[in-house]
Amino acid sequence: MAGTKLSLLDLGRIDTDDGFFIRGCNAAVQSNPRPQYERRRVAVIAAVIEHPTAGPLLFETGCAQNARQEWPELAWDAFPVNVYEEQHHLDKALEAAGYGIDDIQAVVMGHLHLDHAGGLEHFRGKDIPIFAHELEIKEHYYAVATKEDIGAYVPGDLHWELNWQPIHRDETELFEGITVRHMPGHTPGLMTMQVQTRNSGHFILTSDLFHVRDLFEQGLPQGWLGRDSHAWWRSFRWTQQLQRRYDATMVYGHDASVLEELQAQAKYFD
Numbered sequence: 001m002a003g004t005k006l007s008l009l010d011l012g013r014i015d016t017d018d019g020f021f022i023r024g025c026n027a028a029v030q031s032n033p034r035p036q037y038e039r040r041r042v043a044v045i046a047a048v049i050e051h052p053t054a055g056p057l058l059f060e061t062g063c064a065q066n067a068r069q070e071w072p073e074l075a076w077d078a079f080p081v082n083v084y085e086e087q088h089h090l091d092k093a094l095e096a097a098g099y100g101i102d103d104i105q106a107v108v109m110g111h112l113h114l115d116h117a118g119g120l121e122h123f124r125g126k127d128i129p130i131f132a133h134e135l136e137i138k139e140h141y142y143a144v145a146t147k148e149d150i151g152a153y154v155p156g157d158l159h160w161e162l163n164w165q166p167i168h169r170d171e172t173e174l175f176e177g178i179t180v181r182h183m184p185g186h187t188p189g190l191m192t193m194q195v196q197t198r199n200s201g202h203f204i205l206t207s208d209l210f211h212v213r214d215l216f217e218q219g220l221p222q223g224w225l226g227r228d229s230h231a232w233w234r235s236f237r238w239t240q241q242l243q244r245r246y247d248a249t250m251v252y253g254h255d256a257s258v259l260e261e262l263q264a265q266a267k268y269f270d
Contacts, residue, residue: 001177002198003052007268008251008259009093011044011062013083014115020078021211021254023221042212042254044081044115046090047205048097048104049195054175055105059193059205061119062090064154071114072151079115090119097268104128106165108180110207110253111190112140117154124161131174133182134166136189167191183209183239185232186225192239194248200269202246208253209235216240216250 018038019026026037047059064070067081086092091101101122109117109132123130143149170182177196184190186208193205209232210216211225216239226232243250249269252258262269 001052001196003050003270004177004195004197005050005268005270006195006197006200006203007048007050007097008262009046009048009062009090009097010088010259010263011046011090011093011119012081012085012088013256014042014044014079014254015039015082016042016079018223020224022214022223023226025223040212041082041256043256043259044088045251045254045259046093046119047195047251048094048099049178051175051178054178056099056103057175057178058094058104058107060110060116060207061107061122062088062093063115064118064121065089067114067118070118070155075114075151081115090122106131108132108174108191108193109136110192110205110209111136111187112154113152113187113208114154116207116253120154120162127163129165130162131165131167131180133189133191134168135182135184136187136191137164137166139188181238181242183235185209185228185235186222187227188231190235194242194246196246197270200249200266202248203251203269204239204243204246204248205251206239206253209239210250210252210255212255213250213252213258216243216252 018040026035044062046062049057106129140153143153173179179194180191183192190207195203214220222232
């Protein structure tokens with residue numbers, strides 16, 4: 001859409017075991033009972049979309065600024081945020097792209113895990129809409145209330161102070177040229193977002209449907225972080241069709257190489 005501008009935000013780096021992302025990676029088998037464990041440095045990624053009528057929108061928010069103190073120890077041990085300087089803080093990354101926290105008119109959440117929803121702390125008590133799929137909102141509250149998955153989701157007390165706007169359908173055009181789709185597999189309510197620009201074409205922001213490019217480009221199933229294999233394959237095939245139909249540029253949930261390649265191409269895409 002004419003006037004739409006997309007900027008990617010670099011919110012730091014996490015070092016973790018590749019087995020979390022890719023099924024079978026690092027697994028011991030009879031022929032290789034002691035494999036060499038591969039670790040990967042991945043990025044924490046968000047995006048700000050300047051829309052001609054809706055104003056600046058934020059897709060995902062990265063980690064809480066005090067993640068080391070706020071995350072459960074097991075979560076930090078598995079996913080330490082080892083590169084997190086001032087420039088990676090959400091407010092500073094937005095400033096580098098030309099925006100302030102108070103400029104953001106709405107936030108769209110792919111899902112509500114610690115490393116994607118922690119930055120919602122900046123919108124505590126504000127009235128701007130926070131869009132998320134209804135199943136993700138429900139899963140978050142259930143997980144925290146029952147403590148069945150509390151380590152993956154941000155604490156529940158923050159979310160009472162946010163202006164939730166649930167998405168109910170499988171496909172919703174939030175604003176002209178911006179479409180969100182329900183793509184479960186990693187979490188029950190995960191959503192991807194497609195952004196249409198006039199000169200740079202379409203972009204699909206996958207959140208953690210695909211953590212890294214290997215999953216989509218090689219058709220490799222999710223590793224230990226996958227929750228629902230049947231739903232994930234359905235979402236994978238749907239995204240394949242969409243990518244081909246729109247010749248879309250893919251932005252994966254944590255792929256540092258893709259982030260760096262796109263940021264080297266342009267400061268923003270319009």
